Amino acid sequence: MREVYIVGAHESVHGNRRDADLRKLIAEAAIPAIKDAGIDKREIQAIYLANYNANQFNNQNTLAALAATSLGLPHVPTVRFEAACASGGVAFRQAYIAIAAGIYDTVLVLGVEKMNVPLEEADADMQLQWAKSGVDYRYESGVGMNGATMFAMFAHRHMHEYGTTREMLAFSASKNKYHASLNPYAYKQREVSVEKILKSPIVATPFSTQEVSLITDGSAAVVLTTKDKALGLNKKMAVKVLGSGHGGGSFSVAFRDSHVTMRATVAAAKEAYSMANLKPEDIDVVECHDCFSFTELMNIEDLGFVEKGKGGWFAMDGHTRLGGKLPVNTSGGLCAKGHPIGCTGVGQIVEMTWQLQDRAEKRQVKNAKYALTHVLGGPGAISAVHILGRSDL
Amino acid sequence: MNIPAIKCGDCGTVHPRGVAVCPACGSEKIQEYEAKGEGEIHTYTVNCFVPAGKFKDRAPYVIAVVRTVENMFLTALVDTESPFNIKIGDKVRFRHYEDPLTPVFELAS
Incomplete structure (x- = not known):
């Protein structure tokens, strides 16, 4: 297998982007990422695009080909990846594999989602139906299941088994709002206190409106290439892909071997750590899939940073905040930076690339050498984990 | 049932x-x-935010993972007048399928 490097990274401002359609979002991430790489765009040999549901949100299928044509690269081979909320991580992994295997030298990985659509095109009920179509229709849609209710049930079981509290969930959410307040690309750039989070209206117990991921428009792009090409372009700024993992778990909320651990995450992390020959304690900074306040606490356990059941206490001790021993979701995460579904996994790679290049500005983690990204799709059905490192290590 | x-x-x-x-x-x-159709609540949530659709008038309502006496797990509604009093371990019994996709339980006691 060949070594693979990230040489360019960028993302759009996240939010309710009334000013931007799919083409504009694609351009806002892809063009600066290609410029950042310092390559001619004609050097791109394939475009791997992550998108969850443009076919319903935007009446648009085959979005990867649209992206290529809209970027002036109509003859580049393309493919779109859909793995619910894990789409971005899965697309990145497939591009990594293609370069490692010697099929391509340079691939553009794009993530894009435009979820906010004018109401004359879709009423609010349809918008929610589209957002939650990543659950098992036959067995679990009939009770009104959505992302919030499924993770709410995992949260309650975790609280029951380990004593995790609502305050711990709110504390972690407040920490991520603070991180987002430092991120000019985030949807909600303001701090929110633990008290306000706890007093906000409930969406699905135990989550308030401040503890759920945001319906977001956004895009992110990275350019991946070979070692020879990367080190020739800019040796200091190139970021190495050290490990890649892809795990599976049950697609059922009810029928699974655990409601407090995501097996998909555990398996993806094991594969990535093994490939990178690193341990959880080697990681300096993390972007993980905090689709709801609770999810981050479960993730940091499943990723091996803290013993199962202790995630809430680890967060309460301040370890996951900027300045702590393991800053988690320096971008602000899915509840504050936003969750444009297919974009999210690629956006995590952008944030961690910037951290390893010392370009994260107010969010910079000092001396960050190793970074980890983690996405989770469906009811813990799909996970992708990547470990990145500075090129000078 | x-x-x-x-x-x-x-x-x-x-x-x-x-x-x-x-x-x-x-x-x-x-x-x-x-x-x-006998079991207990393995985990649950009270779904409060339902802006549209068939559950709009029902909210707040309970969605639960029910574990039956045969160790069968399924996602279902639990019909109760006091949704916020539901807790893990509460005994429930199956009432019916409200429609082909929607199993409904009620509290056993």
Whole structure:
């Protein structure tokens, strides 16, 4: 297998982007990422695009080909990846594999989602139906299941088994709002206190409106290439892909071997750590899939940073905040930076690339050498984990 | 009320009817089975934010993962006048399928 490097990274401002359609979002991430790489765009040999549901949100299928044509690269081979909320991580992994295997030298990985659509095109009920179509229709849609209710049930079981509290969930959410307040690309750039989070209206117990991921428009792009090409372009700024993992778990909320651990995450992390020959304690900074306040606490356990059941206490001790021993979701995460579904996994790679290049500005983690990204799709059905490192290590 | 289910001839897993193979072990030796509609709440949430659709007038309402006495797990509604008093371990019994996709339980006590 060949070594693979990230040489360019960028993302759009996240939010309710009334000013931007799919083409504009694609351009806002892809063009600066290609410029950042310092390559001619004609050097791109394939475009791997992550998108969850443009076919319903935007009446648009085959979005990867649209992206290529809209970027002036109509003859580049393309493919779109859909793995619910894990789409971005899965697309990145497939591009990594293609370069490692010697099929391509340079691939553009794009993530894009435009979820906010004018109401004359879709009423609010349809918008929610589209957002939650990543659950098992036959067995679990009939009770009104959505992302919030499924993770709410995992949260309650975790609280029951380990004593995790609502305050711990709110504390972690407040920490991520603070991180987002430092991120000019985030949807909600303001701090929110633990008290306000706890007093906000409930969406699905135990989550308030401040503890759920945001319906977001956004895009992110990275350019991946070979070692020879990367080190020739800019040796200091190139970021190495050290490990890649892809795990599976049950697609059922009810029928699974655990409601407090995501097996998909555990398996993806094991594969990535093994490939990178690193341990959880080697990681300096993390972007993980905090689709709801609770999810981050479960993730940091499943990723091996803290013993199962202790995630809430680890967060309460301040370890996951900027300045702590393991800053988690320096971008602000899915509840504050936003969750444009297919974009999210690629956006995590952008944030961690910037951290390893010392370009994260107010969010910079000092001396960050190793970074980890983690996405989770469906009811813990799909996970992708990547470990990145500075090129000078 | 019993719940239409399957039972795996190899590993014994019981699962609501509709699967082609055993979802636990992949065995094709599955037989139709009537599961007892008695169980307890394994985990739950009270769904409060329902801006539109068939559950709008029902909210706040309980969605639960129910574990039956045969160790069958299924996602269902739990009909109660006091949704915020629901807790893990509460005993429930199956009432009916409100429609083909929506199993409904009620509190047993």
